[in-house]
Every structure is written in structure tokens, then in C-alpha cells.
Amino acid sequence: MRGWGSWVGRHARVVVGVWFVAVTLAFLAATGVVGEGLFPRLHASDIEAPGENLIGRDLLRGTTREQGLGGSYTLLVAGIDPAAPRVAAAARTAVTELLAIPGVERAANPYVVPSGLDSAGAQAMFADRSQYSGGFATIVLLKQGLSRSSEDETHDRIDAVFDELVRASGAHDSQRGSIRALVDRIVEQIKIDGQRGEGIALPLSFLVMIVVFGGFVAAGIPVVGAVASIAGALGCLLGFSHLLDLDATVVNVVTVLGLGLCIDYGLLLVSRFREEYAASRPPGIAPEVGPAREITREDAIRAIGLAVDRAGRTVLFSGLIVAISLSGLLVFDVPFVRALAAAGVSIVVVALLVALTLIPALCVLGARRILRARRTEVTGDSGVFAQLATRVHARPWVVIALLGAALVTMALPALDLRLTSSGAALLPTGTPERVFVERTQAHYPGIAGAELTLVTKAPVAQVRAWTAGRQIPGVTRIGSVVARPGGVVTVAIYTGDGGSGPASRAAAHSLRTDRAPFPNWITGQASGIADYQDAIRARAPAAIALVGLTTMALLFLMTGSIVIPIKALLMNLLSLGATVGVVVWVFQDGHLQGLLGFSSVGAVESTLPLLLAAFGFGLSMDYEVFLLARIVELHEQGLSTTEAVTLGLQRSGRIITSAALLMVIVFGGFASAQLLVMKQMGFGLALAIALDATIVRMLLVPATMYVLGQANWWAPAPMRRLHRRWGITG
Template sequence: MDATRRRAGHGRPALERWGRFVAAHARPVVIGWLVLIAAGFAVALGGLGTPSLFDRLDTGEIVVDGENQAGRAVLSEAGGSGFSTHTLLVEGVDTGDPAVARAAAAGVRDLLAVDTVTSAVNPFVVPDGPSSAAARPMFLHGDPGSGGFATVVTFDPDDTAEQEDAATAEVDAVLDRMVRETGASSSERGGLRGLVDRIVHQVKVDGQRGEGIALPVSFAVMVVVFGGFLAAGFPVLGAIASISGALASLLGFSYLLDLDATAVNVVTVLALGLCIDYGLLVVSRFREEMRTLLAGRPAADATAAEVTEATGRTLDRAGRTVVFSALTVAISLAGLLFLDIDFVRAVSLAGVSVVVVALAVALSLVPALCVLGARRLLRRGTEVASDTGLFSRLAEGVHRLPWVVIGVVSALLLVLAAPVSGMLLTASGAELLPKGTPERTFFEDLADGYPTLAGAQVVVVARAPQAEVRSWAADAAGRPGVSSIDPVRVLDGGVVTVPFHTGDSGTGEASRALVDSLRADRPPFDSWVVGQASGILDFRQAVAERAPWAVGAVVLATLVLLFLMTGSVVVPVKALVMNVLSLGASLGVTVWIFQEGHLESLLRFTSAGGLENTIPLLVVAFGFGLSMDYEVFLLSRIVELHEQGRSTHEAVVLGLQRSGRIITSAALLMVIVFAGFAAGDLLIMKQMGVALVLAIAIDATLVRMLLVPATMAVLGRANWWAPAPLRRLHARVGITE
């Protein structure tokens, strides 16, 4: 159904009517958004006296239901959790000096006097003295003559964060005195809670840095793209509105779900990128519609009626594209809800809410700003842009050699995707922070000098008689990956643990091999295998169980949406295939960089031997949505032209010419946004940023500019094929011009 008949039969389309409403109420719309922006930031950042978003963030650890989490719960109930410990490491001490022993023992007595401290120990207060076997693990490298020892303080695990903060301040004062009185030449201290606090802080720092890079650089690029500060400022103001909405929505979700710290950057970067993309599209289409109406007349001659007409047309056309794009991104993110992983579901829900905010900004705030600045947006001229240029020549060139382009580009994408076959997932702790960070250095030194205190890489937690567990443990040294086994430990409630050391960080091949062995050939009593490698295995199993449902739902919904847009079953299937190639290539290069350790110096990171376990999920979901975003940008133009009677060849050439600049500019801006966050220090955000930079760059160049026009040239009229029943269905319910 064409636009003329539709309007004659049913009045103006809904989006056009909405555009005219926005044009008539532009000033109140902008004022209302400014109030919402201020309120969003005030609420999210604690400006109204309420807890800020960053005060409510959960640990930097992502957990899933499974054996590892169940075993940890048993450990916690039995008093075996190490989360509430605070440890001091000192070096350069004469451990044989009686004055040192007195100072260390006095320190422990004072530590035990602090409210909420449940235990404090160092080698000078163990029952049999510092020369005993029980004291050795608390000396540096297990050697009393090494000149170093540890003091471990444990807080009541039921303390509130405020209680533990107050107690930590008192504990640190005692530890400071102990360092002075023992004559230590150096010292460091830390614990898991301090590590989590640092990760949360780093999320905030990286987010501010990323936004600090992305917003001004994006603005500068848009000044060049639009040829003026005003037009460039509209999408940036929209992006600021979207960030405000993203932070406010995350604060709301923090009361419903345990929200991981990294979710903040993941969601705000999506908000920033989408709003810039949509703002760019709306502002560009508004200027195009105004130029068409003015047909060369001076911008100052534009009437209010023409501005209203241009706004209505913009939202009827570009607005429809934005709606389709937002739906595709929301669908890809909603697919994550099928996975039974709290962090992933939180990102999914928050991401969908951010897409809604970005859509609202693009359909109201940005067009209202265009209305208020309409004449200034066109001060560089009102001539209609030529239908020939760089992108039309590119399309013509591709159409001359389509099979060559398809073969070369497809082969290149497959080569880039090859490293995915060897991808390993990991779950880093202190390794998320860059080398040299005090918290990371503390845990590295603890693992190197005090391996027993640092904890075993794999622990078997059992509810069984001690004798039976000890008998089993005596024969377990031959298990794959085992380097040593600590003595069996008895906890409260009849819980017994067997700590295994593997000599790696807990996520390496030795730990994984041991976990596989312990789960395949289980102890003859009730037990759980606990450790980072066990958690990774649970994560993989949780994804494998639900992934088919997630993929199936996203694929089906995307096919239906693109069918409603194009009336074809060929174009949607082709879009999905090309997205798989594009995402595979971006993940392959990400594996090559971060897992294999290439470009460490350039990107300022240290390889953890794999990708953080949520990265493939988030990259596929976000990358798929953003790839379909650009697919919709391009297809909407091609479909519009095809419905106007153009041949497939003409529609592709002209569609690429009219949308190519928007797609490449939007992609460049999105690359800038993600590159800003890739410049952060937190490893998981660096991996996410780099992976999405690759996904967008590969998709916007190799796929949209080359592969799409090449395949459409080869298929010709077959692009628009659909079975007769579906053609009749599309005639009734399809969303077209």
C-alpha cells in the first residue's frame, strides 16, 4: 500500500501524526526532557539524599546456580567463607626477635577487642608457637627465617557494610601500629571485600573516562558530518538524556536484582551509542525533508507549516526505521532472559529499558530540538543532495563483480572467525584489575608467598565422617592437575573440606582438569566441588541448557520483524546469515587478542588466558542487535525505493547512496563510544569494548557496504520472494510505505 492511498483511506500514519504533535509542542517537550535528565542524574547519583546507584552495586563476581554455588553456601553456613577476612603482610622483620613476637601478639589481642572481629591470628599466637607446623603457613614461603609473616583478621559475616567499614578502620589502626613496632620494611593489606570495592570504584572511573572520551570526540566528528555545531549537539544532548535514563533505570533494577558493577558500563555505553545513532538518523532525515520542501529556497523562508510537515515526514520515515531498529536491539537483548543467570538477566532487562529510553529520545526530544533549530540547521544551503556519489559508485562497482566480492569477503570473515574454535572462558578476580593495582598486587603476593592462606584452587566440600574423607583424600593426590593437597579441615555442622592446589590461578588447565575428574569420578559421600573452575563449568552448563531457546526466540522474532518490513523471506534469512559471519569474525579477533595475548602492550592489558565468561553472550546479543540496527537503516531505504517502483539494482544503488553516509557515520560514532570504554582499566570492559568495536567496524564496512549489495545483486528479483500465503499475509499486516 503506498503512502497516498493509505492517507486517503485511513488518514495520516500514526508516526506522522506524532511528529506533527511534537512540532506543535516542541518547546514544552524539550523543557520536559531537561527536567527528566536532571531528575535522572540526581536520583541515580544520590543527589536527593537517597542511596546512589554505585552504593547498591553487587560484587564483581558473576555466579550461577549449580554445584559450585551450592557448595559455597554450605561453606558459608559452616563458617568457611573467606569473604570477611582482612589480611596484613609484612616483610623485613627479624622474626626471631622477642620484641617482634611481643608486638605481634599484642596486636592480635587488640584486634580481638574490636567489635565484630571474630578471630585474629598470626604465627606468634598459635598454641605451639611460631616454630610449630601450624604457624608455618603464616610465614613468607613457609619459612620462619624469611623475614615476612601474615596476620589474618576475620569479621562477623553477618555485619552490615557500615559495621564492617567502621571495624576495618579500627583494625587498620592496630595493624599500622604493628607494622611500626615490628620494624617491618614494607607491608600491604587487603581482602575480598576490598577487592570488590576497588572493582566497583574502577567501574565508575572507567565509565566517567569512557564518557569523557566518547562525548567530546563524537561531538567533534558530528560537527564534521553535519557541518555545524547545532546539528551535532542534538544527538549528543539526546545521548546525555539516554545516559540519565539508563542510570535511573539501573538504580530501579538494583532493588529487584543483585546488580553486578560491570552492568553499569555495559548498559550506559549502549544508551550512549544508540542515542547517537538514532539522533544522527533523525537529524539527517529532517534536514533532507526540509531541503526537499524548500527546493533551494533560503532557509529563512521556511514556514512553520513546512517545519511541521518535515517533522511529520521525518518521524513517518526515519521514525519507522528507529522503531524497527529499537525492536531488533530489544529482541536480541530480551533473548538473554532465557538464560538462568542473574547478571545476564539484569543486563537484559536494563538494556531493554535503555532501548525504550533511546527510542523515546529519538521520537520526541531530538525532533523537538530540530523544530526549534530548523532554520539554523539549513544555513549551509537547502539544495537537495545528489543521488550520485561515493556510495553509489561503490554499489555500482560491487554490482559489476558480485561473486568476487562475495567470495573474498566471506573467506576473510571465515578466516577472522577461526580462533573461535579454541575459545576458552574464564572468570577472573583480581586479574580484572591492571597489573600494579594495589589490590591485584596484594592477591598476587599472597598467592606467591602464602599459598595456604590464599586458598586452594579447588576444594571438595563434604558432609561425611572425617575418617572417611581423610581416607579418600589420601588417594586423591593422583588426580589430574593436583600439585598438592592441604590437610583435611573440619568446620562447623559436620562439614569437612579437602583443599587441592593446582599451581595455577584457579582457572587454568590444571584446575579445569581436576574439576572434570572430581565431577566425573565423584567421592563416595555427599560432596560439592568448589572453585573458580567449577563455577566456569556451571556457567557453561547453564548457557548450554537455555541457549537453544534464546537463539530460537531471537531468530524467529527477527525473521518475523524483517518480514513485516520487507515482505520477503529471503532478505531476513540472508541478514541472519551475514550477522553470524560478522559476529563470528569479531569474536575470533577478540579471542586472538585477549586469549592468545596479542596486542597486550598496545591495549595495556595482561592476558588471563581466556575471555571473561559473559563476554561471548553480551557480544553476541549486543553485536547482533547493533548489526541488525545497520541492516534496518540500509534496508528501510532500499525497501522504500523498491516500493516506489525502482528496480532492485536501482533501489540498492540509490539506497546505499542515501543511507551509506548515515551508516558509516553512525558506525564511526559507535566505534568511538566503545573505544572510549575499551580505554578503561577493567579487563572485562576492555574486552567488551574491543569486541564491539570489531563487531561494528566489520559489520558496517565488509558486510553492509560490500556483502549486502553483492548478494542483492546476485539474487535480483529473488530478494523479494515469499510464498503466496505469506505475500497475502504481508499485504494485510505488513508495515510499509
């Protein structure tokens, strides 16, 4: 790769110019300055997988009385006297005006129900099912197929009617909401959280790199690369949004990945650039002393060629392993997961392009400032990391036993992992959209809808006989048996927890395992989560095999050993298990709620374990590659295993810990998010990196390599011959 690095160095201005144009265009397109933009194309919905939840919903689609309807818009009023004539008159007038709006299909409140205020239909629209409770709901159903602009206009006209209804009824309190408003709020919160996370991560990362490099220019290069990565990520996601349904959370997840990788790779390449220049300069000439020898363009090109040849190979290996770990997600038959994988792999490619083109070009253009900056990195063969390695070498079995036991203990809470797919609960407590949903569920259960629905084509009489006196765990009420067009029969099942709580999970499990004596399908959020878990379990062995074997093959080509790749996989599993365990302890069990600023929902988001596994595995291998590259390089130079490990840790330890600190800052910035799933993701990945770069890479890896000694490099004779021919080290 030396030739590539030298070519980029010689054409540095052209490379930077091309990137400047590309980044500008990507930002303009993604932010909507040119065209529609990315965020209006995103959505937020439950994570769905093929299974009985979707089958049941497909049976209902087109057969219910809501056929041909679009979304709904609901007004809740409180603090009124429901029996007052002015309230009834205002409510009836409002319905008449609502029905006159072109985009409205239906409108109702308890005062226009033909069967009267005491009917079940009217009571469902009174707060707490009582006309004396002081509140009622007005529900508007929109026509299907409205364009976004038509829907906006319809909402504006509905709002005007709602405003007049609140005024005319004398209501002291009112609230309005819809699924669309909830989704828009979640997407907007994701955008805000992303901007906040980047606003925290970039300045702090820059400050850390000033300390690491001792100069503004050197510190700024990885940050510039990170900005280019963000632009590339947004541009790629905009392209994918025309091909796939992208969930809004995908944006922040893959953006933060690209941001972190670019900062890491930039740190590695800039450090290696300075190291290679220092190693190749004439004896007695120090680059930091100023005019003793002018730093020429050829000096910079030669140094960047060597840096890309050595560190660039490490970057390429690292990127390939991260991409492989994300590619494993393509195995799962879950559209959200596949979209995340495709977008994630594309962002890794962007990060690699930035690292292997823009970063080297910037190094050459800023060479005089970078190479003369105050030197702070440790390039000698003795130092704090060599001392750490020596202490580990003195008692490797103690280190392995104590740290292994600690990681296993941290992983234990993962055995009680519970998943959820939150809707309004994703938003911070007190958010108007969340309050509306909670208020509807608490005071208007009849219009909030059932948490679960049994769908069947069995005879109505048989279904009624089954429901009569039926007791189901977690169920508070079983609704009436309803015959629908096409021979479809439904039963509404209420649990009172919004659809994803313990009661809904227990009810869904009972209904799916202790089946009614006729063919049926259970729909609802809890049933969808069960389908998702089934889909993950079904494909997990194939995904693990694909990622594990491919990663082992790459590490074998890098090291010539089969022991090191197996050991790396086992350590990654231990580290990831500990991470998931701590995430469960914090977010599911509700510890540290005050410190982290969240309210536990008694479970973790359904996508989180898979996300932690894929992203955490790839990023952990990132640091494994950083460390092994130095150890292998030194071992190939003739050093013993003990010497190579000690010196390799000394020469790479500062880079690994600095890179890990920067990655923790990046993910930690997103842990400050208000959206619960983003907070869980940021915290989990920051923890995974912190554990891996400290306990695993700095302590467990050296300890196990010291214990194994020369056995680290063992491989069967045929594989040794294969490595001699195809190995890509050196």
C-alpha cells in the same frame, strides 16, 4: 507516525522542558546528591549459575567454623627478622588490641598460635611457610551483620592497630587488603572507566557530527540526546538496583549501549529532517542561502512530521530488534545475565523515547540553524556509495567469496575459546589491591585458600582412601580430609594459579568428569565457570530460536520477504563469529598487549561471548534496518532490485558509515578502560560494528542482493497476503 512527529514539533518547548527536569532528577539521584546513589549499591563478584558449585557452597554454609563471621582483613609485613623479640612482642600486642575492637570476632598471627611457631597453622602465616623468610601475616575476621558504617569504623580501628604493628616490628614493607577493598576498587575503577569512556566518546562524536552536518547546532542535537540517554540509563539502573543484585560492569555496558543508540538515532533523524525539508521547500529555494525565504515554524513541524514518519519508523524497528536480541538473555538461568537483559532492554526503551521525543523537539527549536547550516550530506543519486555499489555489481561472486573467506578465517581462533571469571586480574597490573592478592597467593598459599574444594557427605575413611596417592591433572597439592558439622566432609585442592587459570580448569574438569566413587560436589571459581558454561549451553538453542524467529518476523513485516531475513541472520552470525575470533586472538592469545595496554590472562571473561552475541547482533541488525528501509522504500516505488540496491546504498551509505564511525568511537572510548572486562567489551563491540558496517553492509549485502535479484523478495503466497494486510512499511 507523522501525526506523532507533528505533535512533538508543536509542543517542542514542553517536551524539552519535561526532559530537562527528568534528566536533572536522574543525575541527582544516580550520583548520590539526592539519596544513596547508584554506585554504592553495586557489587562485583563471580558470575554464578545454578549447579554443583552453588550446591556445594550451600552445604558448607552454616556448617563451617566460620559460621557467623563477616569479612576478613589481612596485613602482610615484610623486611623484618621474624625471630626478633620485638617482632613477637609487637605481634602479640596487636592481636590483643584487635580482639578488643567491638566488630572483630577473631584475630591471629603466627606468634599467637598455641601449638607454636613450627606448627602448620603458624607456618601458613609466615611468608613462603618459613619463619626465616622475613614476613608474616596478621588476619582479622569480622563479625557477621555489621552495617556499612560499623564496618567502616571497625576497619579504621584495625588500621590504627596495623599501623602500630608495622612501626613496632620495624617492617620495611607492608600491605593490607580484603575482599571488600578489592570489590570497592573494582567498582571505583568501573566508575572511572565509564567517565573516561564518555569523556572520550562525546567530544569526538561531536567533532565527527560537525563534519557530517556542517554546523554546531545540528551536530549538538544527537549529543544532547546522548546525555539524556546516559541520565535515563543511570536512573533506570538505580531503580533496578532496588530489585536486582546489579554487578558493577552492567552500568557501563548498558550506559554505552544507550549512548551509542541515541547518537545513531539522532544522526538518522536530524539527517532525515534536513532531507525532508529540502524535498518539500519551493523550487529554487535553498535553505542554506539565508534570507531568500524565512524558515517558519510550520515548515519545521511539517519536515519533522515527515522525518519521524519515515526515519522514526526505522528507529522504532531498530530499537525493537535490539530489544529482542537482549530479551533473548532472559532465557538463561543466570542471575547476572538476566539482570543485564532487563537493564539493557530498559535502556533501549530510554533511547527510543529520546529519539522519538527529545530529538524531534530539538530539531524544531533549532530549525533555523540546522536547516541553514552548510550542507555536507550527499542527497543526490550518484556519489561514492553508488560507485561502490556499481563495482560490487560488476563482480558480486568475487566479493562474496573473498570477504566470506576472510570472515571465516577471522572466526577460526574462536574454536579455541577459553573462559575465565577474573577477580583481582581485572585490575591493571600494579594496582595495590591486585598486588595484595598476587602476593598472598604467591607467598601465603595456606591463607589464600584452596582453588577448589571437594564437598561430600561420604564417610571420612572412604574419602581418605580416595585421596591417598591421588594424581589429578593441574593439582599441586591435595589437602587434608576435614570433617565438619552436619556430616559434611571437605578436601582442599590446590592448583597454585589463583582459581581461574589452566591448572584450575583442568583440575575442575577432571574432578567433574572422573568422579570419586561417592556423591560429591566441586566448588571453586573454575567449577563455577563450568556451571555457567553448562547453563549457557542448555538454554542457548531456545535463546537463538527466540531471537532469530522474532527478528525474522519483524524483518518480514518490513520487507515482505523471507529470503532477506534469513540472509540477514546468516550474515550476522558470520560477522559475530569473526568478532569473537579476533577477540580470542587478541585477549586470550595475548596479541597487541603493548598496543592496547593489558596483560593476557590466557582466556576471555566468561560474560563476553554472550554479551558480544546479544549486543553485537542487535547493533548489527540496526544497520541492516537502516539499509533495508531505503532499499525497500525504493523497490516499492517501482525500481528494480539492482536500481533499488544501488540507489539505496547511495542514499543510506553516508548515514550508516557515519553512524558506525560514531558507534566505534563510543565503544572505542571504553576500550581505553583500565579494567580488563571493560577493555574486552569496548574492543569487541567496536570491532563488531566496524566489520558489520563496512565488510557486511557496504559489500556483502549488496553483492548477495545483486546475485539473488528478484528472488530477494520471494515469499510463499499466504505470507505475501499476510504482509499485504499486516506489513508495516511505507
